[in-house]
Amino acid sequence: MKHLLYIGNKLSKHGVTPTTIEILGPLLEQEGFMVSYSASQKNQARRLIAMLWNVVRYCKVDVVLIDTYSTTNFWYAFATSQLCRLFRLKYIPILHGGNLASRLKNNPRVCQMIFKHSFQNIAPSLFLKDQFKGEGYENVIHIPNAIELRSYPFLKREIATPNLLWVRSFAEIYNPMMAVEVFEVIKKKYPEATLCMVGPEKDGSLLSTKQKAKELKLEVLFTGKLSKPEWISLSKNYDIFINTTHFDNTPVSVMEAMSLGLAVVSTNVGGIPFLLEDNRDALLVSDNDVDKMVSQIQKLMDSPDIFQELTKNARLKAEYFDWQIVKDEWMAILK
Numbered sequence: 001m002k003h004l005l006y007i008g009n010k011l012s013k014h015g016v017t018p019t020t021i022e023i024l025g026p027l028l029e030q031e032g033f034m035v036s037y038s039a040s041q042k043n044q045a046r047r048l049i050a051m052l053w054n055v056v057r058y059c060k061v062d063v064v065l066i067d068t069y070s071t072t073n074f075w076y077a078f079a080t081s082q083l084c085r086l087f088r089l090k091y092i093p094i095l096h097g098g099n100l101a102s103r104l105k106n107n108p109r110v111c112q113m114i115f116k117h118s119f120q121n122i123a124p125s126l127f128l129k130d131q132f133k134g135e136g137y138e139n140v141i142h143i144p145n146a147i148e149l150r151s152y153p154f155l156k157r158e159i160a161t162p163n164l165l166w167v168r169s170f171a172e173i174y175n176p177m178m179a180v181e182v183f184e185v186i187k188k189k190y191p192e193a194t195l196c197m198v199g200p201e202k203d204g205s206l207l208s209t210k211q212k213a214k215e216l217k218l219e220v221l222f223t224g225k226l227s228k229p230e231w232i233s234l235s236k237n238y239d240i241f242i243n244t245t246h247f248d249n250t251p252v253s254v255m256e257a258m259s260l261g262l263a264v265v266s267t268n269v270g271g272i273p274f275l276l277e278d279n280r281d282a283l284l285v286s287d288n289d290v291d292k293m294v295s296q297i298q299k300l301m302d303s304p305d306i307f308q309e310l311t312k313n314a315r316l317k318a319e320y321f322d323w324q325i326v327k328d329e330w331m332a333i334l335k
Contacts, residue, residue, distance in 0.1 A: 002334065003034045005058045007051050007080050008067030010040040015200050015225055017169050020067055020094060020124075020145065023252070027146060027323050031331065036061070044072065051080050059087045063119065063334060070097025081114045090119035092333070095140075098173065098247040098270055101131040108135075115139075120333055125249035127271030141333075145250050146326040147318070152232065152259035154315050157239050160263060160300040160307045162186050162193035165238035167231060167253040168245070169199045170206035175267075177205075178244035178288055180212045180220060185294045187218060190301075196238060200225035235260050239307075240297055243267065246287055250275050255321050258282075258314035263307055265296045281314040 006028075008021030025035050036058055039050035055064065064084050068077040077093055084091040093114060097103070104111050115121050115132070121140040123129035132140040164183060168174045176197060183195040197209070197220060206222070213220040226234065241257035243266035250271055257264055258281065266272055268284035276282035283299065285292040300307045319325075 001032060001034050002062045003036070003058070003060075004028065004063050004065060004334070005036050005038065005054060005061045006065045006067075007038050007054070007076070008065075009047070009073065010037050011042065013040065014042045016202075017200055017225065020096065024065075024094075024146065027148075027327070028330065028334075031327060033334065048076055048079060051076055052083055055080055055083045055087065055089070059089065061089065064089050064091040066091055066093045068093040068095050068097060068100070068114075070099035070103055073097075074100075074103060078110055078114055081118065085117055092120050092122055093118055095121060095123045095125070095128045095132070096249065098249055100128060104131065104135045111135075122333075125271040126274040128249060130274075141329075143329045143333075144321050144326060145252050145255065146323040147252065147255055147259065147321050149259060149319060149322040149324075151228070152256055152318075154259065155236060155261040156308075157261055157263075157311065158308070159304045160239045160297075162190040162297070162301060163238045163240065164193070164195045164297070165198070165235060165241050165257070165262065166195070166244065167198040167241070167257070168243075168251070169202040170197075170209060171202040172205055173246050174205075175244040175246050175288065176209045177212055178267075178290060178293070179242055180209055180216065180218065181290045182242060182244070182293050182297070183218060183220065184216050185290065186297060189298070194219075194221070194238075196221040196223065196234065198223045198226050198231050198234070232256075232260065235262060239263060240265060240300060242293065242297075243272075244288075244293075245269060245272075248272050255318055259318040259321075261311050261315060263300050263310050264314060265293055265300070267293075279310075281310060281317050283310070 012018040038054035039047045041047040124145045166179045241262040247270045264282040278284040283296040
């Protein structure tokens with residue numbers, strides 16, 4: 001049995017949305033790997049110390065997986081990868097950070113120390129794969145984020161109603177305020193419209209979004225963090241999924257919405273055009289373009305044929321993200 005050490009932010013017990021470490025890790029365990037995890041400390045300094053200690057503790061593992069982000073957590077990847085090099089451990093950065101492309105340009109030497117010496121670099125986003133290739137990194141392959149499709153029952157909807165669903169952590173980069181601004185316009189046109197926003201607080205954006213809704217006298221349902229089964233059940237009450245982010249790669253919440261039969265209207269930023277095709281499996285708008293998102297929502301409501309075609313195509317695309325398909329690519333790397 002191969003033993004893996006998975007390094008990342010395992011923080012769901014602190015009320016944070018589960019990240020890849022808590023999704024991919026258990027899937028690999030199902031395939032017969034022994035997986036040790038690090039780290040779950042809420043304090044960043046303690047989390048880094050735990051990560052480094054576990055590299056030392058498990059210095060005989062077969063492979064180290066490192067969730068790699070672009071902001072403060074980038075330095076976790078740097079520190080742990082260099083310790084892996086010291087122990088001659090095979091390590092695989094999994095590239096998540098929305099701003100990693102800027103890291104490649106702004107911190108080229110540090111990035112080379114991480115990514116040039118890795119056993120392999122995994123890019124869940126084709127966008128990031130292209131960015132890394134453009135900077136001369138050849139040891140990058142694309143393996144998409146995986147979902148267990150059987151957990152996402154497709155609900156065939158005949159028509160679109162003005163019931164909007166938003167699922168993400170409340171952080172400025174995901175622009176939750178735009179969802180409220182879109183809802184304000186939709187509500188004036190369709191008084192029966194609803195908006196539900198699902199996700200935990202991250203940087204103070206939840207409070208400011210709630211305040212915005214209050215100022216506009218809008219009734220928005222804020223659920224806080226929900227478990228996967230809870231929000232999947234909730235999704236049956238909604239028809240249109242809005243993704244308002246300023247920057248993104250391959251958001252799992254969008255993949256999940258596609259699987260469930262929701263029509264996706266998203267900002268066309270970062271890796272989104274590598275995931276979604278405008279007018280085929282989603283409708284795309286420019287960053288922070290409230291008016292265009294409103295018109296795209298109206299388009300879905302006015303055109304049942306377009307709505308049904310988009311949701312059908314989205315589900316077909318989502319099937320390519322099923323773990324039963326994606327796992328073969330992981331097995332080829334890890335075995």
